[in-house]
Amino acid sequence: MxxxxxxxxxxxxxxxxxxxxxxxxxxxxxxxxxxxxxxxxxxxxxxxxxxxxxxxxxxxxxPDEKALTQLKLELAEMRGVFGRMEENISSMSRTVHRVEEYLLKKGTN
Known part of the structure; x- marks a missing residue:
């Protein structure tokens, strides 16, 4: 080649x-x-x-839906309990004020 x-x-x-x-x-x-x-x-x-x-x-x-529903119910119940406690405290407060006023008036006489 x-x-x-x-x-x-x-x-x-x-x-x-x-x-x-x-x-x-x-x-x-x-x-x-x-x-x-x-x-x-x-x-x-x-x-x-x-x-x-x-x-x-x-x-x-x-939490799932059932747990949230239970939680809502418990919160509503707690609101009711606190509402009743608030009423009791309010009535006790009024009583304390009346006793205080009575004692203050009696002490000045």
Whole structure:
């Protein structure tokens, strides 16, 4: 074989390899950007999943509808008890004032 033949074909093959490399780099440049964007998105999704897991754990500790209804009933009962106590204290206060006035008037006579 003639060395000139290899020299001619070597140049043609090198040119095709160069063109192929440029085309490959151009085609894969977009995929690198997409890979980076997907990496960032995956990180945000992981953060959101961690937040959701934390929220689920906290929600488990909250009372259910039955417990809230029971709590409302107990609060209403406590309001009634405090209302009666307020009435008793008010009547005791009036009595104390009357006794005080009586003693003050009796002490001045």
């Amino acid at each position: 003639d060395p000139q033949f290899f020299k001619d074909w070597g140049g043609i093959i090198a040119t095709f390899i160069s063109i192929g490399s440029v085309i490959y780099a151009w085609l894969t440049a977009g995929s690198r950007a997409n890979t980076e964007a997907l990496g960032k998105l995956t990180g945000r999704i992981d953060e959101m999943e961690a937040g959701l897991l934390e929220m689920k754990a906290e929600i488990k500790h909250l």
